[in-house]
Amino acid sequence: MLVDHHCKQRRVKRRRVHNSSLTGHDFTQYLINGHERLTYDLLRMRTDVFLELCDLLKREGLLRATKNVTVEEQVAIFLNTVGHSERNRVMQIQFQHSGQTISKYFNAVLEALLYICPDYVKVPEPETPTPAHIASNRIFYPFFKDCIGVIDGTYVPAWVPVKDHQRYRCRKGFIAQNVMAAVGFDMLFQFVCAGFEGSANDQKVLSDVLQNRGIYNMQVPEGKYFLVDVGYAHKRVIHNFIMMRNPNNDELCQRHYHEVINIDQEDNEDDAVEDESDSQYAYRLRDIIASDMWNASANRRASAAQMMQ
Known part of the structure; x- marks a missing residue:
């Protein structure tokens, strides 16, 4: 009985790790709707370019919004990570998600970008004029x-x-x-x-x-x-x-x-x-x-x- 009571007390005292009032979605919207320097400093691109990239990945069917994570937030997680060489734990705090969720969407965006890579990263054709x-x-x-x-x-x-x-x-x-x-x-x-x-x-x-x-x-x-x-x-x-x-x-x-x-x-x-x-x-x-x-x-x-x- 004493062990049971002790376990119940421990369960009651457990606190949610990511309990900030500023969720990952809210943080992403703050970047999009805030000063243009915010997205440039944090995501390493202008706001209009960021939104255009998100729209492209949506149109191609490479990324889809889920119940808790929008496409914009998924891309923001990826860009923030690679743009500043951030660790998974830092992104957990920044976007208020578990490490598994951060890793899941990082890899999803990475696969999407690899898919469209041949359309944007390619050697010029022989008839390409002199630069x-x-x-x-x-x-x-x-x-x-x-x-x-x-x-x-x-x-x-x-x-x-x-x-x-x-x-x-x-x-x-x-x-x-x-x-x-x-x-x-x-x-x-x-x-x-x-x-x-x-x-x-x-x-x-x-x-x-x-x-x-x-x-x-x-x-x-x-x-x-x-x-x-x-x-x-x-x-x-x-x-x-x-x-x-x-x-x-x-x-x-x-x-x-x-x-x-x-x-x-x-x-x-x-x-x-x-x-x-x-x-x-x-x-x-x-x-x-x-x-x-x-x-x-x-x-x-x-x-x-x-x-x-």
Whole structure:
């Protein structure tokens, strides 16, 4: 009897964890109807853009409002989390929901965005005109008239099982993914590859993407190329540009032929020799562009000097 009475007392004393008068729905409406800076600071986009995104996901049938959580609140949970790298517990307090509910709608929005991703994140078509940023700048044009963007990688912190820590530990010392992205001169993403271990180097990531070894496959349009840093410069992402500038160069054609033949070899010694040769190959291309740009600049200066005389 005493145990029974004690248990009943404990049940009576239990309090609801999320008992704020400002519910998740009310908080979302506060953001939407408040000052435009609120949504920009918290959700990282303007209010009209946020509402347009919610309407799109509704029209496509990717998200539906439930009894307790509207589509706007679902999207707000996701954007707040990724925009500020917030933890699930913080979102529980912010939106007054359980951790399970927060996780459920975070993943629902994530799947919806992945579904529409191909419509918004894509490599330009071959007939795409020269980017305005290049065409309108005499320093860059015509040297980079076929350049459609740049490629680089970054380390994004990740949570993985302890047994995988060694594979995901990057050269900077923390657990991360090596994420590769291609971005156009209009500041729009054209391709993103995530999921590679932090220990994977940039060359490995790009090679797998170009050869369609995994779930990612990036096709570089014929006659176009991307700018890359030294971590990528010796790979085929710029081979279109190389062959275009030197179509009759036997040495370059032979180099390209051997690269295609040896691209899938896994022998470490052969790969090391190939990487060194490819790096020299890319440096030569860089020097050609630099020389052309220097000569053009010298000609402009000479012309200006003659006009002043």
